[in-house]
Structures are given as C-alpha cells and as structure tokens.
Amino acid sequence: MAESVFDVVVIGAGPTGLACAIDAQNAGLRVVLVDKGCLCNSLFHYPAHMTFFTTPELLEIGNMPFSSPNQKPTRSEALEYYRKVAEHYRLDVRQYHRVDGVSGSDGDFRVHVTDRFGRKSDLSARKLIVSTGYYDLPNYLDVPGEDLSKVHHYYNEPHPFFGLEVLVVGGKNSAAIAALDLWRHGAKVTLVHRGPQMHRHVKYWILPDIQNRIKNGEIRAHFNSTVQSIREDEVTLQTPEGTLTVPNDFVFALTGYHPDFGFIERMGVTLDPDNGRCPMVNPETLESNVRGIYLAGVIVAGERTNEIFIENGRFHGALIARDLSAKIPAGMAA
Numbered sequence: 001m002a003e004s005v006f007d008v009v010v011i012g013a014g015p016t017g018l019a020c021a022i023d024a025q026n027a028g029l030r031v032v033l034v035d036k037g038c039l040c041n042s043l044f045h046y047p048a049h050m051t052f053f054t055t056p057e058l059l060e061i062g063n064m065p066f067s068s069p070n071q072k073p074t075r076s077e078a079l080e081y082y083r084k085v086a087e088h089y090r091l092d093v094r095q096y097h098r099v100d101g102v103s104g105s106d107g108d109f110r111v112h113v114t115d116r117f118g119r120k121s122d123l124s125a126r127k128l129i130v131s132t133g134y135y136d137l138p139n140y141l142d143v144p145g146e147d148l149s150k151v152h153h154y155y156n157e158p159h160p161f162f163g164l165e166v167l168v169v170g171g172k173n174s175a176a177i178a179a180l181d182l183w184r185h186g187a188k189v190t191l192v193h194r195g196p197q198m199h200r201h202v203k204y205w206i207l208p209d210i211q212n213r214i215k216n217g218e219i220r221a222h223f224n225s226t227v228q229s230i231r232e233d234e235v236t237l238q239t240p241e242g243t244l245t246v247p248n249d250f251v252f253a254l255t256g257y258h259p260d261f262g263f264i265e266r267m268g269v270t271l272d273p274d275n276g277r278c279p280m281v282n283p284e285t286l287e288s289n290v291r292g293i294y295l296a297g298v299i300v301a302g303e304r305t306n307e308i309f310i311e312n313g314r315f316h317g318a319l320i321a322r323d324l325s326a327k328i329p330a331g332m333a334a
C-alpha cells in the first residue's frame with residue numbers, strides 16, 4: 001500500500017538530491033527524499049579527516065552561505081553545512097530506507113522501499129528524481145584473496161594500521177591521500193599502480209608530497225604493476241621486473257567506484273554504450289527516456305565519475321525544477 005502521494009520522490013539524499021529537493025520544493029511541489037544511509041551518506045563515508053578539494057562557496061546549495069575558516073572545508077564542516085541546509089528547508093528525508101525498485105509510469109510511480117529492519121513500504125509520486133551517486137560500488141581488482149577481511153575499498157583513518165605492512169592500490173587522489181596519511185601515522189606503506197606514475201589528476205598540492213615520499217624511499221612504490229593475489233600474510237605483485245611477493249597485513253584497493261547501472265536500467269532508462277554508459281537524458285531538462293524520471297548529479301556522466309562533482313551537479317536541481325513547474329502547475333501540486 002502506498003502511504004502517501006508526493007509530487008516528487010528524490011532517490012538519494014546527497015548534495016545533488018538535496019539541491020534538487022530544495023528547487024522542487026521552492027517551485028511549490030511536495031517532495032520527499034529517500035536515502036539508504038544517512039543524510040549525505042557518501043560524504044559521511046569519506047576519510048574521517050579529509051579536506052575537500054573545493055572552496056566552500058562551490059559546495060553551496062539552496063542559496064545558503066557555507067562559511068568556513070579554512071580555504072578548503074573539512075568533511076565534518078560539509079556534513080554540518082548540509083545538515084543545516086536540510087533543517088532550514090525542512091526537507092522531508094527518509095534516512096536508512098533503500099529503494100529497491102520503481103514501478104508505474106509518469107504521473108503515477110510507485111517507489112519500493114526497504115528500511116533497515118527489512119520492512120517494506122511504497123511511496124507514490126508523480127515524478128522521480130534519481131541522484132544515487134557512484135560511491136557504493138567499488139571497482140574490484142578481481143584477484144584471488146580480495147574477499148579476505150583485511151582488504152578494504154574505503155579508507156577511513158590511519159590509527160588501526162600503526163606499525164603494520166599496508167598495501168595501497170591506485171594512482172589517483174584517494175590512493176595518494178591514504179598512502180600519505182598511513183605513512184605519517186606509522187604504517188609501512190607500499191603503493192602499487194598499473195600506470196607509469198601517479199595519475200595526472202592528482203591535485204597539485206598532493207602530487208609533490210607523494211612523489212617526494214616515494215623518491216626518499218619512505219613509501220615504496222611499484223608502477224606499471226598490478227596485484228596478482230592476496231593471502232593472509234603477503235601479497236604477490238606483477239611488476240616489470242617480474243613477480244614480487246611482499247609481507248602484508250592490510251590492503252586498501254582504492255581503484256575507484258561506479259554508479260549502480262543495473263538500478264538505473266531496471267527503471268527502463270537506457271545507457272549509451274558508445275558514450276561511457278551515460279543515461280539517455282534531455283540535457284536541457286535532465287528528463288530521461290522514461291517520461292517522468294529525471295537523473296541528477298554524478299550519475300548523469302555514466303562511467304566518467306570525474307566529470308560531475310558537487311560543484312556542478314548542484315545546478316541540476318534548477319533545470320529539473322523548471323521542467324517540473326511546467327508539467328505540474330502549482331494549482332495541481334499534491
């Protein structure tokens with residue numbers, strides 16, 4: 001049974017979902033957000049002491065100022081800011097409710113939801129906005145031993161790894177930041193990357209730091225190398241010099257993440273195989289090939305997860321709200 005009828009259900013309460021909800025609400029529509037985790041669940045799961053790459057004003061949504069004493073805000077400042085925004089706009093956010101799927105059609109969608117105790121319910125909506133991000137599904141290495149409990153695909157903080165042999169896999173920002181943080185807090189760090197050097201997208205203030213630690217031998221690095229297998233006490237690497245087995249206590253495989261393409265396709269949205277699996281959307285409205293279903297945030301760029309950030313995804317809400325206003329005139333809103 002549907003508990004209530006909304007003009008819009010927003011699936012995913014990340015920065016983009018919040019921006020979309022605010023814009024739709026400002027257009028006079030009745031909106032609810034649903035998230036399988038907490039508010040801004042992806043940001044919550046970033047490294048505990050991370051600093052954003054972006055200055056605060058570029059993370060702002062809903063015309064609310066984000067003031068920070070720091071040139072680049074921290075994760076906890078961002079979480080505080082988005083909590084305040086949600087509070088200010090009195091957003092209706094159903095946290096810890098995972099959307100399993102969607103049925104129905106434009107004007108009469110059913111959103112099938114399961115809460116953290118396994119209880120199922122439905123929400124009814126005229127229109128849907130999907131802003132589910134990309135941070136839930138890691139790109140796996142697909143090597144033997146990856147399922148051992150010592151292998152992590154998310155980095156949180158360094159303390160539990162003091163004095164231990166840690167392998168960091170990857171060559172971009174996340175790998176560089178984790179390797180440096182672990183090393184600075186007493187872990188013995190080895191970095192392995194399939195490319196010939198750290199990736200060119202590593203931020204200009206992080207790159208010399210990691211390069212110098214590698215040059216000084218403080219972090220051991222293997223480039224043009226891959227992980228062949230992982231066992232309880234060691235890992236085997238494939239390097240240009242041949243196979244190398246090194247002692248190991250923990251592995252951080254920080255090789256990126258990808259959107260839940262299956263979830264999007266099950267709604268009937270077509271992914272373009274010739275364009276990085278970008279969902280088919282009208283670029284002016286972000287309505288997909290399924291009438292009434294809009295896509296927003298990082299998922300609009302498909303596999304190219306480095307194209308849309310908070311900085312630019314936050315403007316998707318305005319495009320969608322304009323189209324929604326035209327299609328659900330204020331007098332007809334729920």
Ligand SMILES: Cc1cc2nc3c(=O)[nH]c(=O)nc-3n(C[C@H](O)[C@H](O)[C@H](O)COP(=O)(O)OP(=O)(O)OC[C@H]3O[C@@H](n4cnc5c(N)ncnc54)[C@H](O)[C@@H]3O)c2cc1C
Pocket residue numbers: 011012013014015016017034035036037038039040041042043046047050051052053054097098099100131132133134135136174263296297298299308309310311312313
């Ligand atoms: C370490 C790190 C640092 C970054 N730094 C920056 C930066 O400095 N500046 C910047 O602009 N960007 C940065 N990014 C990228 C940025 O965080 C993402 O682009 C941004 O979070 C995307 O926003 P979103 O709202 O589209 O998705 P998300 O923030 O990922 O939100 C998606 C939400 O959908 C929810 N969800 C997913 N599936 C379901 C489901 N089935 N049912 C219900 N809910 C669901 C998730 O729980 C999540 O809360 C960084 C990313 C990382 C990993």
